[in-house]
Amino acid sequence: MNFFTEIGRFMIFMKYVMKRPQKWSVFWKITFREMHNIGIESLLVVTLIAFFLGAVTTIQTANQLLTPSDLFPTQLIPKFVVGSVVSTSAILELAPTITCLVLAGKVGANIASEIGNKKISEQIDAYEVMGINSASFVALPKIVAGLIMIPSLIIAANFLLMTGGAVATKFTSALSFDDLIEGARMVFHPEYVQIMMIKSFIFAFIITSLSSYQGYYTEGGALEVGAAGTYAVTRICIFILFFDLVIAQIFLGL
Amino acid sequence: MITVESVGITLGGRKILTNINATFHPGVPNLVIGASGSGKSVFLKCLVGLLTPQEGKILYDEQDFLSLEYDQKQELRKQIGMLFQNNALFDSLTVEENVEFPLKMFSDMSKEERKHRVNECLAKVNLVNSNHKFPSEISGGMKKRVGIARAIALPIKYLYCDEPNSGLDPLTSRVIDELILQITTDLNITTVINSHDMKTVNDIGENIIFIYQGQKWWEGNKSILSSAREENPELDNFFRASF
Numbered sequence: 292m293n294f295f296t297e298i299g300r301f302m303i304f305m306k307y308v309m310k311r312p313q314k315w316s317v318f319w320k321i322t323f324r325e326m327h328n329i330g331i332e333s334l335l336v337v338t339l340i341a342f343f344l345g346a347v348t349t350i351q352t353a354n355q356l357l358t359p360s361d362l363f364p365t366q367l368i369p370k371f372v373v374g375s376v377v378s379t380s381a382i383l384e385l386a387p388t389i390t391c392l393v394l395a396g397k398v399g400a401n402i403a404s405e406i407g408n409k410k411i412s413e414q415i416d417a418y419e420v421m422g423i424n425s426a427s428f429v430a431l432p433k434i435v436a437g438l439i440m441i442p443s444l445i446i447a448a449n450f451l452l453m454t455g456g457a458v459a460t461k462f463t464s465a466l467s468f469d470d471l472i473e474g475a476r477m478v479f480h481p482e483y484v485q486i487m488m489i490k491s492f493i494f495a496f497i498i499t500s501l502s503s504y505q506g507y508y509t510e511g512g513a514l515e516v517g518a519a520g521t522y523a524v525t526r527i528c529i530f531i532l533f534f535d536l537v538i539a540q541i542f543l544g545l
Numbered sequence: 546m547i548t549v550e551s552v553g554i555t556l557g558g559r560k561i562l563t564n565i566n567a568t569f570h571p572g573v574p575n576l577v578i579g580a581s582g583s584g585k586s587v588f589l590k591c592l593v594g595l596l597t598p599q600e601g602k603i604l605y606d607e608q609d610f611l612s613l614e615y616d617q618k619q620e621l622r623k624q625i626g627m628l629f630q631n632n633a634l635f636d637s638l639t640v641e642e643n644v645e646f647p648l649k650m651f652s653d654m655s656k657e658e659r660k661h662r663v664n665e666c667l668a669k670v671n672l673v674n675s676n677h678k679f680p681s682e683i684s685g686g687m688k689k690r691v692g693i694a695r696a697i698a699l700p701i702k703y704l705y706c707d708e709p710n711s712g713l714d715p716l717t718s719r720v721i722d723e724l725i726l727q728i729t730t731d732l733n734i735t736t737v738i739n740s741h742d743m744k745t746v747n748d749i750g751e752n753i754i755f756i757y758q759g760q761k762w763w764e765g766n767k768s769i770l771s772s773a774r775e776e777n778p779e780l781d782n783f784f785r786a787s788f
Contacts, residue, residue: 313650313651317649317650412633412636417627419622420593421647422620
């Protein structure tokens with residue numbers, strides 16, 4: 292199937308997904324369950340990754356900027372610059388993009404396999420024959436739950452990244468906690484948070500919609516369900532990085 | 546009543562069904578028989594709209610199903626129950642929740658009313674004391690019964706059964722046949738059964754269509770089957786191979 296055919300099929304899929312749910316009480320019940328699956332169950336992995344990523348970024352940035360070299364034998368860069376670099380990287384890139392790449396593997400593969408399994412075991416057909424819009428029934432609660440929980444995880448990741456950075460300052464003599472916070476405060480722009488939130492909503496939609504689409508069109512057996520998960524993760528990662536570039540160029544390009 | 550007029554479908558460049566005409570009446574089991582790969586399941590999927598034939602018409606009591614919009618089709622499907630070959634039970638729901646599912650989606654019943662209706666349906670298919678088991682915890686025959694109970698939970702007019710006896714022992718197969726016959730006559734619904742079980746054909750085949758290589762090869766009922774076999778070598782071969 293060529294690229295444009297696939298885009299067309301995705302648009303048709305989304306046309307059916309974006310229909311009014313048949314019964315709101317059932318829809319919200321499933322959505323809350325999905326919010327738990329996507330959000331609460333991903334909290335631990337996001338916490339660990341964000342914390343360590345923040346610590347590593349702080350140590351490495353401090354090492355690169357504060358170590359005297361042949362070019363600059365004495366230290367020319369103020370220490371708070373490390374805090375500026377770390378906090379800006381956290382808000383603009385590490386929290387939204389890295390978190391979503393991790394969630395692509397965890398949440399995306401999970402959604403694609405779950406829906407793919409329903410497809411090959413004729414459960415999707417059963418919904419259709421009952422008169423239920425199967426695309427909307429299986430995908431819409433996941434998309435809504437993703438749009439609520441993934442940005443929340445990204446906000447949490449942001450704080451955890453800075454917490455990781457703050458803890459790292461305790462293990463290095465090159466940089467103090469005050470330097471880190473001073474740097475973060477000096478370069479803070481509210482627009483960066485807006486860009487982070489725009490990214491988080493777009494990435495959340497990419498993760499949940501692409502994985503649902505991939506699962507919904509699974510054909511075959513157990514092997515194909517596994518393949519659907521793999522395809523979903525690969526495509527989500529590519530689309531996340533592509534839209535990351537597009538958003539950076541639109542909002543930050545000089 | 547369901548009327549099929551000149552239905553034909555091509556999938557992946559291959560003609561699967563050609564010029565199928567048939568009428569399925571309420572109150573009697575209508576059987577579609579044929580060898581594996583003859584196009585029976587494709588035919589059934591065309592009837593419920595899971596596949597769209599390129600040719601012909603499918604009329605549900607004079608209503609042209611293929612010309613309906615998606616939302617109108619979904620409305621009509623609320624009157625359809627289907628028993629799938631692999632049961633298609635929702636594996637994350639218990640037996641009780643599976644049967645309750647259509648009631649939750651399409652009725653305004655209270656929780657107590659739904660529970661009462663679920664027990665009524667499960668009793669109708671002789672399945673008691675399994676309400677809280679998951680599909681993975683019950684036998685093949687029990688899964689078929691749950692599938693039937695789910696299909697009849699709402700008041701339906703049409704029931705489709707795709708190879709209801711596949712994977713079942715002969716004794717359980719007869720029980721399922723009897724159950725489908727009883728539901729069809731009691732509720733006076735139009736039932737279409739895909740089968741290659743000759744015992745089923747001989748027991749409940751009131752209106753039989755034999756599909757051979759994607760075409761309707763023969764139509765009749767169980768009483769004229771033996772005489773038809775003498776004149777129809779393909780039908781005779783199919784029968785001989787089945788025993």
